[in-house]
Amino acid sequence: MLKTVTGGVSAAIMISIGGSVFLACSDNRYYGAVFFSVALLSICYLGLYLYTGKIGYLVEDHSPKNLATLGIGLCANLAVTFPVGMLVRKMIPNLGERAEAICQAKLEQSFGSTLVRAIFCGVLMYIAVEIFRSKKSPIGVLFGIPVFILAGFEHSIADMFYFGASGIASGKIATFEIAAVLGNSIGSVILPLLAVLGAMKKKDQTPAPAETPADGGEKNEG
Secondary structure (H helix, E strand, C coil): CHHHHHHHHHHHHHHHHHHHHHHHCCCCHHHHHHHCHHHHHHHHHHCCCCHHHHHHHHCCCCCHHHHHHHHHHHHHHHHHHHHHHHHHHHHCHHHHHHHHHHHHHHHCCCHHHHHHHHHHHHHHHHHHHHHHHHHCCCHHHHHHHHHHHHCCCCCHHHHHHHHHHHCCCCCHHHHHHHHHHHHHHHHHHHHHHHHHHHHHHHHHHCCCCCCCCCCCCCCCCC
């Protein structure tokens, strides 16, 4: 539990740094989207705990222990990014002003719009982490992160940082975050679930081995 908490806090700090550089690159969002990748790259290489990078593996391990770990990690991520965002707003006011403009637009989205945007983000997050894990390559992170940012998809942990930095106090933030966390979770498990279903279907279609006569001899066909 302690490792999950410390890893979750560390991951939240890195996401906050990524969010800060994105806000700082307001004149060129393409640069900001690419530089945000430093957050997930650091999390992957250092083995930190980011909920959106872990939830996709719930398909492989849906034990009560893993469910509890995911909950703890999510709470650590959300609980740290918001106050760090508040700190950034206080110490670097121009970033807070940019976060406010971004978050006002986010809160105008419908629940369904936020959910769908978060689902697509979840798909990309799983792909980025899985490529890093299975192929030992950062290529998924370097492309996946800019894609979800430039497409306007929603990352629940990064969004919590932006809300903290925005200075906005609204009950709509809770509704938004529920949609974002739910969407990220759904999107992250879509590909693993399809892979499992595909493997099951393939197994069902595998022909049974031909029967061998008990005496080891050839069957008499007639």
